[in-house]
Amino acid sequence: MCPPPKITEFHDFEKVHAILLAASGIPPALHRQLFRKLSTETFDGGDYFTIEQCDAGLQRRLHLSAQIIRKESDLFLIDHAWTFRLSAALKQLNGSPRIGRADGGPYVR
Numbered sequence: 001m002c003p004p005p006k007i008t009e010f011h012d013f014e015k016v017h018a019i020l021l022a023a024s025g026i027p028p029a030l031h032r033q034l035f036r037k038l039s040t041e042t043f044d045g046g047d048y049f050t051i052e053q054c055d056a057g058l059q060r061r062l063h064l065s066a067q068i069i070r071k072e073s074d075l076f077l078i079d080h081a082w083t084f085r086l087s088a089a090l091k092q093l094n095g096s097p098r099i100g101r102a103d104g105g106p107y108v109r
Contacts, residue, residue: 010035027072037077045076 007013013035014021021031036042048066053059060083084092 008039013038026075030072030075034075037075041077043077043079045078048074048076 007016010032014031021028021034026034037044048064048069050063050065052061052063054061
Protein backbone atom coordinates (compact mmCIF):
# COMPACT_ATOMS: atom_id res chain seq x y z
CA MET A 1 0.00 0.00 0.00
CA CYS A 2 1.40 3.36 -1.01
CA PRO A 3 1.47 6.24 1.45
CA PRO A 4 -0.82 9.18 0.67
CA PRO A 5 0.78 11.91 -1.43
CA LYS A 6 2.53 14.65 0.52
CA ILE A 7 0.68 17.95 0.65
CA THR A 8 2.95 20.60 -0.83
CA GLU A 9 0.57 23.51 -1.44
CA PHE A 10 -1.15 25.63 1.19
CA HIS A 11 -4.56 25.59 -0.52
CA ASP A 12 -4.50 21.76 -0.47
CA PHE A 13 -3.50 21.78 3.21
CA GLU A 14 -6.32 24.18 4.01
CA LYS A 15 -8.86 22.10 2.08
CA VAL A 16 -7.82 18.72 3.51
CA HIS A 17 -7.55 19.96 7.10
CA ALA A 18 -10.40 22.51 7.16
CA ILE A 19 -12.34 20.78 9.93
CA LEU A 20 -9.25 20.27 12.10
CA LEU A 21 -8.15 23.86 11.59
CA ALA A 22 -11.59 25.16 12.57
CA ALA A 23 -11.75 22.91 15.64
CA SER A 24 -8.20 23.71 16.77
CA GLY A 25 -8.90 27.32 17.65
CA ILE A 26 -5.82 28.44 15.75
CA PRO A 27 -6.61 31.85 14.26
CA PRO A 28 -7.02 31.69 10.47
CA ALA A 29 -4.27 34.29 10.12
CA LEU A 30 -1.83 31.65 11.44
CA HIS A 31 -2.90 28.76 9.18
CA ARG A 32 -0.32 29.56 6.51
CA GLN A 33 2.41 29.78 9.16
CA LEU A 34 1.30 26.42 10.58
CA PHE A 35 1.52 24.87 7.11
CA ARG A 36 5.00 26.31 6.59
CA LYS A 37 6.29 25.11 9.95
CA LEU A 38 4.80 21.63 9.51
CA SER A 39 6.12 21.36 5.94
CA THR A 40 9.63 22.36 6.92
CA GLU A 41 9.57 20.78 10.40
CA THR A 42 10.44 24.12 11.96
CA PHE A 43 10.76 23.80 15.73
CA ASP A 44 11.77 27.36 16.61
CA GLY A 45 10.35 27.68 20.11
CA GLY A 46 13.89 27.80 21.47
CA ASP A 47 14.28 31.19 19.81
CA TYR A 48 11.48 32.53 22.02
CA PHE A 49 11.51 30.62 25.29
CA THR A 50 13.69 28.38 27.46
CA ILE A 51 12.93 25.71 30.03
CA GLU A 52 14.62 26.00 33.41
CA GLN A 53 14.84 23.23 35.99
CA CYS A 54 13.96 24.24 39.54
CA ASP A 55 13.14 22.58 42.87
CA ALA A 56 16.20 20.33 42.66
CA GLY A 57 15.25 19.32 39.13
CA LEU A 58 11.76 18.11 40.07
CA GLN A 59 9.93 20.96 38.35
CA ARG A 60 10.45 23.00 35.21
CA ARG A 61 9.59 26.60 34.40
CA LEU A 62 9.02 28.14 31.02
CA HIS A 63 10.81 31.47 30.54
CA LEU A 64 10.19 33.90 27.73
CA SER A 65 13.53 34.78 26.14
CA ALA A 66 12.18 36.98 23.35
CA GLN A 67 11.44 40.61 24.12
CA ILE A 68 7.83 40.35 23.07
CA ILE A 69 5.43 37.92 21.45
CA ARG A 70 2.25 39.59 20.33
CA LYS A 71 -1.02 37.74 20.88
CA GLU A 72 -1.91 35.54 17.90
CA SER A 73 1.30 36.48 16.07
CA ASP A 74 3.10 33.15 16.15
CA LEU A 75 2.70 29.48 16.95
CA PHE A 76 5.19 26.83 17.92
CA LEU A 77 5.45 23.15 17.11
CA ILE A 78 6.48 20.98 20.03
CA ASP A 79 8.32 17.78 19.23
CA HIS A 80 7.93 16.16 22.61
CA ALA A 81 6.74 12.77 23.72
CA TRP A 82 8.09 12.30 27.23
CA THR A 83 10.52 13.96 29.63
CA PHE A 84 12.14 11.78 32.26
CA ARG A 85 15.02 11.30 34.68
CA LEU A 86 16.92 8.12 33.99
CA SER A 87 16.62 6.97 37.61
CA ALA A 88 12.80 7.16 37.43
CA ALA A 89 12.23 6.11 33.81
CA LEU A 90 11.26 2.48 34.40
CA LYS A 91 8.82 3.40 37.18
CA GLN A 92 7.23 6.08 34.96
CA LEU A 93 6.93 3.70 32.00
CA ASN A 94 5.29 1.00 34.09
CA GLY A 95 3.04 3.45 35.93
CA SER A 96 1.58 5.42 33.05
CA PRO A 97 -0.89 3.94 30.56
CA ARG A 98 -0.34 6.97 28.28
CA ILE A 99 3.29 6.05 27.66
CA GLY A 100 3.01 2.31 28.13
CA ARG A 101 3.87 -0.40 25.66
CA ALA A 102 1.65 -0.89 22.64
CA ASP A 103 0.84 -4.46 23.73
CA GLY A 104 -0.14 -3.31 27.23
CA GLY A 105 2.56 -5.32 28.95
CA PRO A 106 4.96 -3.91 31.54
CA TYR A 107 8.46 -2.73 30.78
CA VAL A 108 10.90 -4.97 32.57
CA ARG A 109 14.50 -4.53 33.45
